[in-house]
Amino acid sequence: MYLSYARNKHAGVIELPDGNILARTVVEEDFFAARVEITVSVPGLEIVSISASIDRCFSEACHRTVAPLADVTGLRIGPGIIKLVNQTTGGTNGCPRLADLILECCEQVILRFTLDPLKQILDKQGREMIDAYKVFLSRNPRLLNSCIAFAGGSPLREGLEVEDF
Amino acid sequence: MLAFSRTKWVGVEKPAPDTYLAHGVLEDNIYGLELDVTVKTPEYKITSAAGKMRRFTTPECPRAVPVLQEAIGVCLTEANLISLVNRRIGREGCRHFANLLLECCDAILRCAFFERWAEAKKQGIDPGDYAKERLPLVPALKNTCLALKME
Numbered sequence: 030m031y032l033s034y035a036r037n038k039h040a041g042v043i044e045l046p047d048g049n050i051l052a053r054t055v056v057e058e059d060f061f062a063a064r065v066e067i068t069v070s071v072p073g074l075e076i077v078s079i080s081a082s083i084d085r086c087f088s089e090a091c092h093r094t095v096a097p098l099a100d101v102t103g104l105r106i107g108p109g110i111i112k113l114v115n116q117t118t119g120g121t122n123g124c125p126r127l128a129d130l131i132l133e134c135c136e137q138v139i140l141r142f143t144l145d146p147l148k149q150i151l152d153k154q155g156r157e158m159i160d161a162y163k164v165f166l167s168r169n170p171r172l173l174n175s176c177i178a179f180a181g182g183s184p185l186r187e188g189l190e191v192e193d194f
Numbered sequence: 195m196l197a198f199s200r201t202k203w204v205g206v207e208k209p210a211p212d213t214y215l216a217h218g219v220l221e222d223n224i225y226g227l228e229l230d231v232t233v234k235t236p237e238y239k240i241t242s243a244a245g246k247m248r249r250f251t252t253p254e255c256p257r258a259v260p261v262l263q264e265a266i267g268v269c270l271t272e273a274n275l276i277s278l279v280n281r282r283i284g285r286e287g288c289r290h291f292a293n294l295l296l297e298c299c300d301a302i303l304r305c306a307f308f309e310r311w312a313e314a315k316k317q318g319i320d321p322g323d324y325a326k327e328r329l330p331l332v333p334a335l336k337n338t339c340l341a342l343k344m345e
Contacts, residue, residue: 032205034304038297086341122340137222140198175289176284178251185254
């Protein structure tokens with residue numbers, strides 16, 4: 030059996046000397062290759078610059094979708110960003126693939142800030158770990174009910190209710 | 195210094211004329227997941243989904259693996275596929291599995307659409323003409339972007 034199609038997507042986050050962060054997502058698939066880079070302010074998490082290129086695509090029309098990407102500068106990585114990026118970049122008159130790459134960058138920025146607290150939690154065991162998760166959730170209430178681990182009934186959120194926030 | 199890195203890879207095979215099999219891998223500094231998804235055409239319905247969590251963060255996370263079975267029966271052509279998968283597989287299970295499943299679903303639709311494109315391009319067929327001919331077989335992609343916009 031051979032592969033009929035393959036996609037490789039990589040997203041990385043780099044800390045810049047000025048304290049801001051750069052997120053870059055690159056995708057290579059059979060008939061499409063592109064990259065998006067965003068610079069994000071810290072701690073405001075505002076997209077302060079964006080650059081993108083489409084290196085391989087299906088139609089010449091695809092290249093026309095790169096210019097409107099500037100519309101995402103000024104957006105803050107937070108609630109509502111998915112809808113706003115899809116509205117400005119994706120849709121019938123845009124490129125949902127570029128919108129997806131921007132959102133991948135945003136997701137990695139969030140995960141980058143989740144990594145350090147998680148490392149501290151994962152160094153603990155048993156009851157200590159559960160208690161550390163409760164503190165983590167009380168600081169990140171958006172995660173309550175976001176997955177099976179943080180759903181009602183999970184020992185990791187024992188005693189924490191959405192109404193508490 | 196690279197402060198965070200995530201790689202997603204999806205490969206699609208066609209083990210039978212009416213079957214697509216996607217294998218997806220997600221690896222980042224926190225999570226390591228794998229997924230196998232089978233989709234039957236012409237309905238583009240998920241007929242099997244199996245996942246493996248190699249690396250995760252909480253003792254509760256592995257409970258998300260059986261939740262993947264909730265993907266069976268989902269059609270890739272559903273207008274609200276993203277929110278459906280995020281709710282059914284993400285919120286009820288693991289949102290990173292949902293992310294990888296959506297990546298696999300998208301890869302299958304792209305595979306189906308582009309299946310004849312390399313050959314058509316060699317023959318000098320215009321992308322617009324190819325899209326007109328191919329989109330009826332993959333209607334979920336119609337009008338999803340500027341290149342696939344049909345009047």
